[in-house]
Amino acid sequence: MTLDVLSSVEEGGLSESKKLVRYDRQLRLWEQHGQEKLEKARVCLLNASATGCEALKSLVLPGIGNFTIVDGDKVDPESAADNFFLDFNLSGEPKAKVSCERLMMLNPEVEGNYVAQDPEDLFSSDPHFFGSFSVVIGTNLSERFTHTIGEYLWVQQIPFVLCKSYGLIGYLRIVVREHCVYEARPENPFDDFMLDQMATPLLHLADSLNVDSMDHEAFKGLPYLILVVKALDHWRLSSGKPNAFPETSEDIAKLKVILNSMAKCQGSGTLEAISTNVTEALGALNKCVRRSEIPANVLDVLNDPCAHDPKGNRKPFWILAHALKSFVENEGDGRLPLRGSLPDMSSDTELYIRLQNIYKDKAQSDAQIVHNKVSKFVAQLGPSEDAPHITFEETKRFCRSAACLRVIKGRSLKQEFSKDSTRTALIENELKSENRLMAWYLLLRAAERFRAEKGRYPGTNGIPVDLDKNDLAVRFEAVLQTVCSFKVACADLLQELCRFGAAELHCVAAIVGGLAAQEVVKLITGQFTPINNTFIYDGHNGDEGTPEPCNSVRCLNCSLQFAVIATS
Structure with missing residues (x-):
C-alpha cells in the first residue's frame, strides 16, 4: 500500500483575519470551536464515485483538515461521464489521484491523500489503516465488504457513512455506535429565565425599582422581565403564599390582570396606548413562568x-x-x-x-x-x-x-439485517401504507443481492429489462422474507430499478453527496442532530414527508428514518 500525499497548503497557513473572511458564513453556524474540530478531522472516502466526490467537495470547501481517497480503478470514459471531478483526457490515470487533485483545487488549506488500491484489498492487507480516521465515507461498496469494514469501524467507534446514488434514488446510512451531541442548536430554543428559583441579585434589582412612583418615560424603560418579577411579587402577596409559583391557567390570568393594571398610559381622553414593555410581558408571560425542568x-x-x-x-x-x-x-x-x-x-x-x-x-x-x-x-x-x-x-x-x-445510540449493519419484532412491525406498517420509500429501501437491498450473485447490477450488460426484472423480483421476495411476512406488489418499481441500470446521475449524486457532507460535519463537530440511521431520497416526485410512525424527523427510537426531498 502506497499513500500518496498531495499537499498545496500554503506555508504558515491562513492568518486568522483571512480565515474569518473565507469561512465567515460557516463560522456563524458552528462557530470557531466547531471550525477547529473540522480542521483537525481526517476523512476517508472509499471509491471516488460522483456521490463520494460531491461529499468530499462539500467538506473540502469549509476546510476539512485532511482527506484520503481509496480507489483502485482507472479513469475511463464511462466514469468520466458520471463524475465532474474526472477528466476524459486523463483516461488510464488512477481515479483516486485525479479526483484528489481536482478536489484540492477547491481549497489550498486542505491536505489531500490518495491510495490507488481497491478498498477491499487494502482492508485485507492493512485493516488498521482505517483506524486513524475521524469518519469513513463508503460509496459503491459490495454488501459483503460493507458488512466487513462496517463491523471493524463499529468496534473502533469510528462513524461510517454509506451513501449511494442509484438512478433517481438516493441512499444515506449513518452507522455510529454512539454519537454525543454537545450543541443541538434547535431552531427555537426556549428562554431560560429561572424565575421559579430566582437569583438574589435579580430580586434586589426588582426591589430597587419603585414602579408606582415612576413617570411614563421611566416606566417604559423597564425590561419586561422586571415587570413579570414585579407581577409575581404582587400575586404572591395577594395570595398569601410567599413561595408560590403559577401552576394553572387561572394563575396566569391573574398575573395578566396585574400586568395590565401596571400599564402606564399616555395620551388623553379615550386615546390611550399601552407601553411596549407591558405588551411584551403579556406575550412572553407563559415562557417566563415556565418551571426549570430537565428535558x-x-x-x-x-x-x-x-x-x-x-x-x-x-x-x-x-x-x-x-x-x-x-x-x-x-x-x-x-x-x-x-x-x-x-x-x-x-x-x-x-x-x-x-x-x-x-x-x-x-x-x-x-x-x-x-x-x-x-x-x-x-x-x-x-x-x-x-x-x-x-x-x-x-x-x-x-x-x-x-x-x-x-x-x-446507533444500530450496526448486523442489527439492521437481523430480524426483530419491533423492526418487522415498523416495516410492515410502512409497506401497508404504500410507502414507496420503504419499498425503495428494500429494492436497493435486493439489487445488492442481485449484484452479489450475478456480479452485476440489474439492467446492465445489455440484458433485457424484463429478464432482470423477474430475477430481481425473486431476490426482492427473499429480502422481504428476511425482514417481515407481509407480501407487497411493486412491479412498477421493479421495472424502474432495472431501467436505472445502476446509473449514477450527477444531479442526484450532488444532493446525496451534499447531505452526506452535512451529516459528516455534524458528526465531527458534535453540533446539530444528525440523521439517526437511514435516509432515502426519491427523485421522482416533489413531495416532502417523514413517514416514520413517530412523525418526528429526529426520532431516536425508530430503526429506520426516511424523508423525501423536493426536486424543484
Missing part, C-alpha cells in the same frame, strides 16, 4: 451508566456529563446550569445591561462549579496519554447547551 433527552444522558462513572469511557462528553449530574443533584437543587442569555426586549440600555449581567454572572458561577468538578475528576484519573484536557471555555459551552444534550 427527557437530558435525563437520558444523566441516567446513562457512563455519566455515573466515566472512568471506563474517558470521552470529554461523559466527564462533563458526570460533573453536570453532580451539579444537578447538589448545588443545582434539581435544575440545570443557567444558560445566561436573554432575548431582546424594549428597555433602557443601562437597565438591560444590568439585567443581562445578573444572568451572565449566574451562568458563569454555575459553569465554574461544574468545571471545578470536571477538574477534580480528571485529576482522579491520573496522568496518562489519553487523559482528557477540558478547558473552562468547553465547560461553559457545555453548560450553555445543557438543555439540548443528546446521545444517539
Whole structure:
C-alpha cells in the first residue's frame, strides 16, 4: 500500500483575519470551536464515485483538515461521464489521484491523500489503516465488504457513512455506535429565565425599582422581565403564599390582570396606548413562568451508566456529563446550569445591561462549579496519554447547551439485517401504507443481492429489462422474507430499478453527496442532530414527508428514518 500525499497548503497557513473572511458564513453556524474540530478531522472516502466526490467537495470547501481517497480503478470514459471531478483526457490515470487533485483545487488549506488500491484489498492487507480516521465515507461498496469494514469501524467507534446514488434514488446510512451531541442548536430554543428559583441579585434589582412612583418615560424603560418579577411579587402577596409559583391557567390570568393594571398610559381622553414593555410581558408571560425542568433527552444522558462513572469511557462528553449530574443533584437543587442569555426586549440600555449581567454572572458561577468538578475528576484519573484536557471555555459551552444534550445510540449493519419484532412491525406498517420509500429501501437491498450473485447490477450488460426484472423480483421476495411476512406488489418499481441500470446521475449524486457532507460535519463537530440511521431520497416526485410512525424527523427510537426531498 502506497499513500500518496498531495499537499498545496500554503506555508504558515491562513492568518486568522483571512480565515474569518473565507469561512465567515460557516463560522456563524458552528462557530470557531466547531471550525477547529473540522480542521483537525481526517476523512476517508472509499471509491471516488460522483456521490463520494460531491461529499468530499462539500467538506473540502469549509476546510476539512485532511482527506484520503481509496480507489483502485482507472479513469475511463464511462466514469468520466458520471463524475465532474474526472477528466476524459486523463483516461488510464488512477481515479483516486485525479479526483484528489481536482478536489484540492477547491481549497489550498486542505491536505489531500490518495491510495490507488481497491478498498477491499487494502482492508485485507492493512485493516488498521482505517483506524486513524475521524469518519469513513463508503460509496459503491459490495454488501459483503460493507458488512466487513462496517463491523471493524463499529468496534473502533469510528462513524461510517454509506451513501449511494442509484438512478433517481438516493441512499444515506449513518452507522455510529454512539454519537454525543454537545450543541443541538434547535431552531427555537426556549428562554431560560429561572424565575421559579430566582437569583438574589435579580430580586434586589426588582426591589430597587419603585414602579408606582415612576413617570411614563421611566416606566417604559423597564425590561419586561422586571415587570413579570414585579407581577409575581404582587400575586404572591395577594395570595398569601410567599413561595408560590403559577401552576394553572387561572394563575396566569391573574398575573395578566396585574400586568395590565401596571400599564402606564399616555395620551388623553379615550386615546390611550399601552407601553411596549407591558405588551411584551403579556406575550412572553407563559415562557417566563415556565418551571426549570430537565428535558427527557437530558435525563437520558444523566441516567446513562457512563455519566455515573466515566472512568471506563474517558470521552470529554461523559466527564462533563458526570460533573453536570453532580451539579444537578447538589448545588443545582434539581435544575440545570443557567444558560445566561436573554432575548431582546424594549428597555433602557443601562437597565438591560444590568439585567443581562445578573444572568451572565449566574451562568458563569454555575459553569465554574461544574468545571471545578470536571477538574477534580480528571485529576482522579491520573496522568496518562489519553487523559482528557477540558478547558473552562468547553465547560461553559457545555453548560450553555445543557438543555439540548443528546446521545444517539446507533444500530450496526448486523442489527439492521437481523430480524426483530419491533423492526418487522415498523416495516410492515410502512409497506401497508404504500410507502414507496420503504419499498425503495428494500429494492436497493435486493439489487445488492442481485449484484452479489450475478456480479452485476440489474439492467446492465445489455440484458433485457424484463429478464432482470423477474430475477430481481425473486431476490426482492427473499429480502422481504428476511425482514417481515407481509407480501407487497411493486412491479412498477421493479421495472424502474432495472431501467436505472445502476446509473449514477450527477444531479442526484450532488444532493446525496451534499447531505452526506452535512451529516459528516455534524458528526465531527458534535453540533446539530444528525440523521439517526437511514435516509432515502426519491427523485421522482416533489413531495416532502417523514413517514416514520413517530412523525418526528429526529426520532431516536425508530430503526429506520426516511424523508423525501423536493426536486424543484
